[in-house]
Each structure stands twice: as C-alpha cells, then as structure tokens.
Amino acid sequence: MxxxxxxxxxxxxxxxxxxxxxxxxxxxxxxxxxxxxxxxxxxxxxxxxxxxxxxxxxxxxxxxxxxxxxxxxxxxxxxxxxxxxxxxxxxxxxxxxxxxxxxxxxxxxxxxxxxxxxxxxxMRRYDSAYRALKAVLDSGQIGNPLLMHCAHRNPSVPGVYEKDMAITDTAVHEIDMVRWMLGEEIRAVRVLVPRRSRNGGILQDPLFLLMETAGGAIVDVEISVNIRYGYDIRGEIVGEDGTAALGELSPLVVRHAGQVATPVPADWRERFIxxxxxxxxxxxxxxxxxxxxxxxxSWDGYAAAVVSDAGVSALHSGERVPIALMDKPKLYAAEAAA
The missing domain is CATH 3.40.50.720 (NAD(P)-binding Rossmann-like Domain)
Known part of the structure; x- marks a missing residue:
C-alpha cells in the first residue's frame, strides 16, 4: 500500500x-x-x-x-x-x-x-483515444506525419481567465500532447488572431496556434474558450498515406423526436475522467x-514551459518565435521527444 x-x-x-x-x-x-x-x-x-x-x-x-x-x-x-x-x-x-x-x-x-x-x-497521454491515435501513427500505417489539426474548445472560462492563459493554461495540453504524439520537439510557434467572438467579452477569443516541429511537421491548434455548446477536444493527423483522428465525442447516440444527437461533454472532468x-x-x-x-x-514540464513562453511572446508580437531548449540531460535521454 x-x-x-x-x-x-x-x-x-x-x-x-x-x-x-x-x-x-x-x-x-x-x-x-x-x-x-x-x-x-x-x-x-x-x-x-x-x-x-x-x-x-x-x-x-x-x-x-x-x-x-x-x-x-x-x-x-x-x-x-x-x-x-x-x-x-x-x-x-x-x-x-x-x-x-x-x-x-x-x-x-x-x-x-x-x-x-x-x-x-x-493526462492526455493516458486517454484511450489519444493512445489509440498514437498506436496507429507509430505502426507506420499512415506514413510519416505531415500535419496535425487540433481543437481545444471550452464552453466558458471563469472571470479570472486572462489572455495569456489561452496558451499557458489551455493550449499547453496540446503542446505536451504534440511532443509526445509525434516524438519531436517544437522548434517555432506563431499565433494568429481571428475575429473576436461576442461570447468572449474583453478576452481575445478564439486564437489559432501554429507550431513547427523539429522534423518539419506543422501543427495547428484552434483555441476557443467561450464556445458555449460544450467541451470539445479534436485531433487529426495527416500522414503520407492516410489520416487518423480522434473518434466521436461520446459513445452514446440518442435518436428522439426526429433528431439524432451525440452528447457533448460538459467539461474536462467528464471528457478525461x-x-x-x-x-x-x-x-x-x-x-x-x-x-x-x-x-x-521534468524535461517534459520544462519543454512545455519554454514553448508556452514562446507562444505568449508570439501572441503579443504577432511574429514567428523560434524555440531553443537547453541541452537534454542524460537522465531524460530515453524519452520520445528528442
């Protein structure tokens, strides 16, 4: 015990x-x-x-x-x-x-x-859907990954949520997941700012994060934190020979009153319990x-922090921000992202 x-x-x-x-x-x-x-x-x-x-x-x-x-x-x-x-x-x-x-x-x-x-x-590394997606990628079935499309949508966020948190608190999950999923470090990042949602108040919402990996893959992340309809996490990898994506939001399909509905998780606790x-x-x-x-x-925590900091810098500057990591200690050398 x-x-x-x-x-x-x-x-x-x-x-x-x-x-x-x-x-x-x-x-x-x-x-x-x-x-x-x-x-x-x-x-x-x-x-x-x-x-x-x-x-x-x-x-x-x-x-x-x-x-x-x-x-x-x-x-x-x-x-x-x-x-x-x-x-x-x-x-x-x-x-x-x-x-x-x-x-x-x-x-x-x-x-x-x-x-x-x-x-x-x-915790996304422990989600059955993400693990299944990584298994397909690692099998070589769809060839080398070229692109990955992601979405991180929250129904709402509390009043203490600030602009930078879209990167440091929300997209940081995609930052870690991408490093683990593709087995590569992230080498540069940009943030694009689309039209502001009326649901976001003074908050700039949504945002569009663009990341470049060391191997040349491009990853985009839509960050929408006041989308109202529910908590919606999406991911699709485009490979040389095919694509693989996370499945439906819910294993449940309801048919009632002439409509077919798939329930959307209410929050992160429901989706990733x-x-x-x-x-x-x-x-x-x-x-x-x-x-x-x-x-x-600790290396993963450090790398996520460096990329998050670069993302915040890109958000404020509008520029592409290169990312440089310290030399990786031998203690962490066996980890996938290198």
Missing part, C-alpha cells in the same frame, strides 16, 4: 483524493495540506488523513511515501524541490513550475539526485514496483 500525501485540497486535489479513496487500488491518502486550513481539516477528517500546516511538513512526514502536488502553480517549485531533497516520488499537476528558470532548477535537482522522481500531470484514473493508477503501480516515475517528466 502506497501512502500518498496531497498538497492542495481545492477542486483538482479533492478530485484526486476521491479517486484514490474510491476508484484506485494500492493507495491510501495518509496526509493533506492546504493554505486554507479549514478546507484541509475538513478533507482530512473525511478521509482519515493527517492534516499538516505546510507542504514541506507533509513531505517530511515519515509516513508519506509519495506526494501529490495540486496547489497553486507558483508554489509547485518549492514542493517539487522539497520532495526531490527528501528522495520521495512526486506527482505534480501542471504546470511543473511557472517559469522556465524554475523548471531548470527542478531538472538540476533531479539530475543531481541521479534518478527520476518527478511526474507531471499531462478515465485518463485521470489511469494516469494515477500507473503512477502508483510504478512506485510499488520500484519505478517511481515513467510518465511525463
């Missing part, structure tokens, strides 16, 4: 706690911590977990085997570094850190430790088997 401590008991933290206490196997939530002490106390009482005042205190708790970081993004670096210093596996929800420099410090610490301890929460389950179960199983991190790594 792996004893996991959860730092951050907000929406995603509580969802993961629910998952670990009622869906997954081989895991127990033994400790929690949050800046909102009342929420942490309430959650801790509900699941029978110890409540710690700080994340660092939770990580130092000898009963905690591994840590799940679900707190506010700017706090991620300190908790991930503390977990590495303690030699404990840590699963960090995206972003790994909020600056490129912070991601580099994490890479340096993990490299100095001499082994992987960090996994970043890019099984991906989250698989992601954490594989992480837990890895720890139990002595392999603490096999999913998205």
């Amino acid at each position: 792996i004893n996991v401590g959860v730092i951050g008991t907000g929406m995603i933290g509580q969802d993961h706690i629910r998952r670990m206490t009622s869906v997954l196997s081989g895991v127990r939530v033994c400790a929690v911590s949050d800046v909102d002490a009342a929420t942490a106390a309430s959650v801790g009482e509900r699941v029978g977990a110890a409540v710690h005042t700080t994340g660092q205190e939770l990580i130092a708790d000898p009963s905690v085997d591994a840590t799940l970081v679900c707190s506010w993004g700017p706090t991620h670096e300190q908790y991930v570094l503390a977990a590495i210093a303690a030699g404990k596996p840590v699963f960090c929800e995206k972003p790994l850190a909020t600056t490129t420099e912070a991601c580099q410090r994490i890479i340096e610490a993990e490299t100095a430790y001499g082994g992987r301890l960090v996994q970043v929460g890019y 099984r991906a989250y389950d698989i992601e954490l179960q594989e992480w837990i199983d890895g720890i139990a088997g002595g392999v603490p991190a096999t999913g998205p790594s």
Whole structure:
C-alpha cells in the first residue's frame, strides 16, 4: 500500500483524493495540506488523513511515501524541490513550475539526485483515444506525419481567465500532447488572431496556434474558450498515406423526436475522467514496483514551459518565435521527444 500525501485540497486535489479513496487500488491518502486550513481539516477528517500546516511538513512526514502536488502553480517549485531533497516520488499537476528558470532548477535537482522522481500531470497521454491515435501513427500505417489539426474548445472560462492563459493554461495540453504524439520537439510557434467572438467579452477569443516541429511537421491548434455548446477536444493527423483522428465525442447516440444527437461533454472532468484514473493508477503501480516515475517528466514540464513562453511572446508580437531548449540531460535521454 502506497501512502500518498496531497498538497492542495481545492477542486483538482479533492478530485484526486476521491479517486484514490474510491476508484484506485494500492493507495491510501495518509496526509493533506492546504493554505486554507479549514478546507484541509475538513478533507482530512473525511478521509482519515493527517492534516499538516505546510507542504514541506507533509513531505517530511515519515509516513508519506509519495506526494501529490495540486496547489497553486507558483508554489509547485518549492514542493517539487522539497520532495526531490527528501528522495520521495512526486506527482505534480501542471504546470511543473511557472517559469522556465524554475523548471531548470527542478531538472538540476533531479539530475543531481541521479534518478527520476518527478511526474507531471499531462493526462492526455493516458486517454484511450489519444493512445489509440498514437498506436496507429507509430505502426507506420499512415506514413510519416505531415500535419496535425487540433481543437481545444471550452464552453466558458471563469472571470479570472486572462489572455495569456489561452496558451499557458489551455493550449499547453496540446503542446505536451504534440511532443509526445509525434516524438519531436517544437522548434517555432506563431499565433494568429481571428475575429473576436461576442461570447468572449474583453478576452481575445478564439486564437489559432501554429507550431513547427523539429522534423518539419506543422501543427495547428484552434483555441476557443467561450464556445458555449460544450467541451470539445479534436485531433487529426495527416500522414503520407492516410489520416487518423480522434473518434466521436461520446459513445452514446440518442435518436428522439426526429433528431439524432451525440452528447457533448460538459467539461474536462467528464471528457478525461478515465485518463485521470489511469494516469494515477500507473503512477502508483510504478512506485510499488520500484519505478517511481515513467510518465511525463521534468524535461517534459520544462519543454512545455519554454514553448508556452514562446507562444505568449508570439501572441503579443504577432511574429514567428523560434524555440531553443537547453541541452537534454542524460537522465531524460530515453524519452520520445528528442
């Protein structure tokens, strides 16, 4: 049984706690911590977990085997570094850190430790549809990938959502997915600004992201975050010998009153609920088997941060922005995107 401590008991933290206490196997939530002490106390009482005042205190708790970081993004670096210093596996929800420099410090610490301890929460790699799409691509059935078309559509976003978040909070999932799917780093990015939707208020919505990979593939991402009708994630790869795309939004088709309808997911939790389950179960199983991190790594978190920063720069400048990554440490050399 792996004893996991959860730092951050907000929406995603509580969802993961629910998952670990009622869906997954081989895991127990033994400790929690949050800046909102009342929420942490309430959650801790509900699941029978110890409540710690700080994340660092939770990580130092000898009963905690591994840590799940679900707190506010700017706090991620300190908790991930503390977990590495303690030699404990840590699963960090995206972003790994909020600056490129912070991601580099994490890479340096993990490299100095001499082994992987960090996994970043890019759950699309665990979605059955994306995995099936990658299997087709990797089989060579459609030949080399030339283009990939993506769409990331939200019904709405909260009032705190800002212009840059279309890249750093929304399209970052496509950024990581594309690197994993195609097995190549992203070398340049542009952002095109179409006519503004009346649903977006003062927000520039939608946006159109164009990425160039190291191997010469072109990837476009439509980012629409106030499209109203539902949460709609799309992806199609155009290869030399054919195409492959994600399937329908829902396995359910309703025929009623002279109409045929396919329900659209309401939000990301509905669309990717099984991906989250698989992601954490594989992480837990890895720890139990002595392999603490096999999913998205500190390098993946760093690369996503660099591309996101370039995307924000392209959004504001209107220019094509080249991307240069630091030399990849040997610790991450076996990863697909190189």
